[in-house]
Amino acid sequence: MSAILPLRLEDVTFAAGGRIIIERVSLALEAGPSTILLGANGAGKSVLMRLMHGLLAPTSGRVAWSGEGARRRQAMVFQRPVMLRRSALANVIYALEVAGIEGAERERLAREALAEVGLTDVAQRPARVLSGGEQQRLALARAWALHPEVLFLDEPTANLDPGATREIETVIKAFDAAGTKIVMSTHSLGQARRLGDEVIFLHQGRLAERTPIERFFPQPASPEAAAFVKGELPWA
Amino acid sequence: MGMILRVLLASLICATAQAQSGFITVASTTSTEQSGLFKHLLPPFEKKTGFQVRVVALGTGQALDMGKRGDADVVFVHAKALEEKFVSEGYGVKRFEVMYNDFVLVGPKSDPAKVGGTKDIVAALQKIQAAQAPFASRGDKSGTHFAELQLWKAAGIDIEKSKGPWYRDTGSGMGPTLNTASGMNAYALTDRGTWLSFKNRGELVISVEGDQRLFNQYGVILVNPAKHPHVKKEPGLAFIDWIVSAEGQAAIAGYKIGGEQLFFPNATR
Amino acid sequence: MLDALLSGLRLVATLDLRLWEIVGLSLAVSLSAVALASILGLPLGAAIAVGRFPGRQAVVVVLNALMGLPPVVVGLFIYLLLSRAGPLGQLGLLFTPQAMVIAQTVLVLPIIAALSRQSVEDAWREYEEQLRSLGVEGLRGALTVLWDIRFSLLTAVLAGLGRASAEVGAVMIVGGNIDGVTRVMTTTIALETSKGDLPLALGLGIVLIAIVLALNAAAHLVKDAAQRRYG
Numbered sequence: 001m002s003a004i005l006p007l008r009l010e011d012v013t014f015a016a017g018g019r020i021i022i023e024r025v026s027l028a029l030e031a032g033p034s035t036i037l038l039g040a041n042g043a044g045k046s047v048l049m050r051l052m053h054g055l056l057a058p059t060s061g062r063v064a065w066s067g068e069g070a071r072r073r074q075a076m077v078f079q080r081p082v083m084l085r086r087s088a089l090a091n092v093i094y095a096l097e098v099a100g101i102e103g104a105e106r107e108r109l110a111r112e113a114l115a116e117v118g119l120t121d122v123a124q125r126p127a128r129v130l131s132g133g134e135q136q137r138l139a140l141a142r143a144w145a146l147h148p149e150v151l152f153l154d155e156p157t158a159n160l161d162p163g164a165t166r167e168i169e170t171v172i173k174a175f176d177a178a179g180t181k182i183v184m185s186t187h188s189l190g191q192a193r194r195l196g197d198e199v200i201f202l203h204q205g206r207l208a209e210r211t212p213i214e215r216f217f218p219q220p221a222s223p224e225a226a227a228f229v230k231g232e233l234p235w236a
Numbered sequence: 237m238g239m240i241l242r243v244l245l246a247s248l249i250c251a252t253a254q255a256q257s258g259f260i261t262v263a264s265t266t267s268t269e270q271s272g273l274f275k276h277l278l279p280p281f282e283k284k285t286g287f288q289v290r291v292v293a294l295g296t297g298q299a300l301d302m303g304k305r306g307d308a309d310v311v312f313v314h315a316k317a318l319e320e321k322f323v324s325e326g327y328g329v330k331r332f333e334v335m336y337n338d339f340v341l342v343g344p345k346s347d348p349a350k351v352g353g354t355k356d357i358v359a360a361l362q363k364i365q366a367a368q369a370p371f372a373s374r375g376d377k378s379g380t381h382f383a384e385l386q387l388w389k390a391a392g393i394d395i396e397k398s399k400g401p402w403y404r405d406t407g408s409g410m411g412p413t414l415n416t417a418s419g420m421n422a423y424a425l426t427d428r429g430t431w432l433s434f435k436n437r438g439e440l441v442i443s444v445e446g447d448q449r450l451f452n453q454y455g456v457i458l459v460n461p462a463k464h465p466h467v468k469k470e471p472g473l474a475f476i477d478w479i480v481s482a483e484g485q486a487a488i489a490g491y492k493i494g495g496e497q498l499f500f501p502n503a504t505r
Numbered sequence: 506m507l508d509a510l511l512s513g514l515r516l517v518a519t520l521d522l523r524l525w526e527i528v529g530l531s532l533a534v535s536l537s538a539v540a541l542a543s544i545l546g547l548p549l550g551a552a553i554a555v556g557r558f559p560g561r562q563a564v565v566v567v568l569n570a571l572m573g574l575p576p577v578v579v580g581l582f583i584y585l586l587l588s589r590a591g592p593l594g595q596l597g598l599l600f601t602p603q604a605m606v607i608a609q610t611v612l613v614l615p616i617i618a619a620l621s622r623q624s625v626e627d628a629w630r631e632y633e634e635q636l637r638s639l640g641v642e643g644l645r646g647a648l649t650v651l652w653d654i655r656f657s658l659l660t661a662v663l664a665g666l667g668r669a670s671a672e673v674g675a676v677m678i679v680g681g682n683i684d685g686v687t688r689v690m691t692t693t694i695a696l697e698t699s700k701g702d703l704p705l706a707l708g709l710g711i712v713l714i715a716i717v718l719a720l721n722a723a724a725h726l727v728k729d730a731a732q733r734r735y736g
Contacts (some may be wrong), residue, residue: 007522055634072640082635085735086654094649095639128736261600261681265544270700274684292600292681306589307599411699418701436701465588 002067004074004149005031005181007052011170012061014047021047023205024061031149033197034182036213038189040228043202045185046154051078053152072099076142076152079159081135083127088138089129101114112144114138117171132195133164140171147224153184157191169195189229193217201225247339259288260471263300263308265372265379266409268454269293271429271498276491287471303327303457304388306464306478309472314379314454328457332480335457335488335499336453338395339383340431341444342371342414351423357447361391367404370422374413383452384425390449414440427452432493454499456480479503517708524709528716531689534602535669538609540618546614550621551647555629562691568622571615578673582676583608600681605689606611606677614664620661621651622724656728656735663724670717671717694712 007029014022020046029035029052037045050056051063053076067073083091092110101109114120117137122130127138136156143151153172155166172195176182186192192213194201199216201209201224209222220226269291278289294302296313303311304327304333311328311403313319322328323434341360343351349369351360374381374419388395395403406413410430417424418438426434432443444450456476461467478484485501517524523720553564585591587599587607594644598604636646673691680687680694690713695705 050634053638055637076638078635078638082632084649098639098641098645126735266699270696290600290681290683290686292683304590306594406628408697411701415701434701436703467590472524 003031004065004067004070005029006066007150008062008064008066009052009140010062012051012057012063015059016049021205022051022058025205025207027207027210028196029150029183034176034184034195036192036196036199037183037202038192038225038228039184039185039202044205045202048202049154049183049186050154050177050187054194069186072146073148074150074152076154077136077139077143077149077156079132079178081132081139083135083138084109085126085128086115087124088127089114089123091138092142092145099146113141116174117146117169131164133160133167136160136164136168137171140168140227144171144175148180151183153182155185155187158187165191167193175190189217198233201228203228247433255463256362258286258468258471259290260309260468260475261290261292261307261342262310262312262475263302264291264293264312265296265314266293266411267297267378267380267427267430268312268314270409270411270433271427272433272493273429273488273491273499277479277484277487280487281475281484282497285471285474285478287474289475295376295378296382300327300436303459306459306467309468310456311455311459311477314452315382316453316455318382319455319457323457327460327463331455331457332503334454334456334479335485335501336451337499338428338445339380339450339452340428340442341423341425341427342431342440343415343443344421345439345441346421349423349445352443353443355386355446357444357449358391359385361393364423365391365398368400370402370404370405370416370420372404372420372422374410375407376409378409379452380410380425380427381483387425387449391463396413427494429498432498434497437466453502508704510711512704512708514708514711517705519710520708524712526685527688527690527693528712530602530687530690531670531713532665532716534689535609535666537606538669539662539666540611542613542617542665545610546617546665547621547651547658547661548622548648550618550622550624551651552644553618554622554625555643555647556649562619565622568615568619570621574612574615575674576672577678579635580608580678583611583675585681600683600687602680602687604679605676605687609669609672609680612672612675613669615667616668617661620664621658624654624657625650629641645646656731659724663721666720667717670713675718682698
């Protein structure tokens with residue numbers, strides 16, 4: 001089974017309701033470095049991620065994965081976790097069922113995933129009564145069980161307190177260490193620095209800048225990104 | 237929850253049990269059903285023959301229509317002309333006379349048309365039309381409605397032309413029509429049986445009775461198996477045979493409400 | 506009026522077996538119809554909610570409109586189908602409880618399907634992205650959501666039950682109101698009213714309302730307990 005990366009976006013445009021949201025974005029995502037999507041609200045980060053993951057179809061241009069079966073070899077974690085009215089364990093098992101994993105294997109892989117994120121104790125609890133942080137960890141466990149090649153994360157800790165945020169970041173690092181490509185959008189520059197290897201900066205739907213993290217933070221190359229960073233860190 | 241399940245199960249078992257024993261479907265009229273006659277008449281027949289009789293009570297027009305469609309095995313109604321047409325058109329095998337009852341004209345105690353106590357129904361109707369006193373009609377192609385129309389004709393009144401706001405066409409069965417008459421203090425033509433068991437009289441009393449022309453003949457007919465092969469011929473004939481037999485005729489005569497006999501057997505042998 | 510109420514309740518209290526037979530049949534018919542209509546209608550509504558096909562809007566509008574099907578019209582239609590002179594006459598189903606179940610199922614199916622469609626469509630907005638991200642396709646997604654919101658679907662089912670147990674037009678025509686065979690609460694009330702026995706009719710009406718109330722209360726308790734448990 002060949003790798004599905006690199007993912008190539010060729011001149012991708014997305015328009016809806018008469019507005020252009022993503023304008024002529026071309027890039028290639030390679031395996032390895034964790035990619036952070038940055039940009040102001042409304043810059044198009046969420047839409048771009050959904051175009052990459054296949055939840056939206058581009059109005060024009062192409063989104064092309066390299067290998068076969070890319071659909072099943074990626075996963076996405078949303079800002080608000082969406083859980084079924086079942087136990088935490090059952091939610092992970094559901095994802096494995098959909099992925100076509102057989103009977104007993106499902107439970108084994110599900111328990112393994114719960115252990116990885118530290119949710120073994122709440123395996124039998126109804127997922128919807130778990131705390132926000134626990135549900136987000138459960139979403140990550142659900143993704144972990146599928147062993148995806150790419151993990152998309154759309155502002156995963158935006159609604160969480162610092163403690164829960166740290167727990168999520170630990171799991172994301174574990175994904176990275178296991179070889180999963182991370183593509184994450186965030187508003188927290190600190191988080192970007194902690195987890196990212198490169199930054200893709202979007203401004204009004206256009207790709208404004210793509211820079212390795214160690215060069216982006218002292219000084220972004222584009223004026224739009226520089227203004228953005230300054231706005232976030234007034235003392236920068 | 238358990239209680240509900242037990243009741244459901246019991247009903248289901250009852251329903252299927254009844255389906256097993258032989259039964260016939262008799263299309264009859266609402267007035268006959270509401271008089272309570274069947275409750276009295278059917279048990280001896282069912283006990284004697286083991287056949288269950290399922291009565292579907294509709295207006296005469298609808299009952300005969302049921303016979304034409306083959307949805308009933310026997311029709312038992314009271315509209316001679318329509319019944320004879322039913323047989324002559326091949327839907328029924330043979331018509332047998334069974335019994336008669338009579339119609340009465342009921343009206344408010346206050347008697348605005350001054351027809352109380354007379355025996356002449358035709359004169360009474362003429363007075364009612366002249367006074368434009370409220371009158372409730374069934375208007376539903378039933379035997380009773382048919383009889384009412386014949387009486388207006390006999391009174392020389394073209395009711396289609398003469399009817400005004402005083403004439404209320406309810407388009408419903410005897411009971412609802414009487415309810416309307418009671419509520420409106422109107423006159424109405426009703427069979428004695430329904431009247432005797434009707435409980436919502438309000439101010440209504442019998443205004444006119446005893447006229448020969450108020451005589452209401454019942455007939456029973458087997459639905460023609462030549463037209464509808466699935467008709468249950470044996471049980472159907474058993475019912476007809478029994479109802480015109482001495483035993484059946486005695487049962488009819490034996491039905492009384494408040495000591496008063498409702499139906500008068502007159503089957504010819 | 507109060508007299509009628511009281512004498513009605515008194516009469517009902519003394520009617521014993523005959524009354525309970527009628528109540529039992531009413532429940533058997535209406536609950537069967539609602540069960541059938543749910544098995545067919547809940548997934549149908551979910552499929553329409555999630556599906557994208559030409560004419561979908563029209564289907565939604567028609568389905569909603571069918572909620573208002575007059576019971577007497579449905580009764581007439583089923584009668585013509587099941588009559589010996591009609592296409593399904595061979596089955597000999599006319600004037601049986603089975604015919605009544607069929608008529609009520611037809612009556613209740615649009616209600617359950619339309620309400621299911623609305624509930625699933627509302628929930629789909631929450632679930633769609635996550636389910637599609639997991640690779641869930643079409644009908645499977647509809648059924649997953651349907652099962653997940655099962656407790657709020659109880660309202661749709663109870664609406665169907667309300668309609669079925671309250672109607673008289675359909676069961677009267679296809680059942681024939683045959684004493685001991687197809688006589689249910691609503692047709693008995695109609696009969697007693699037309700006989701002018703208003704106190705009895707009123708008493709029976711109260712029993713009918715009480716039973717439906719009890720069923721609704723039970724369903725509410727179940728829904729409450731489940732929501733507390735599953736979140």
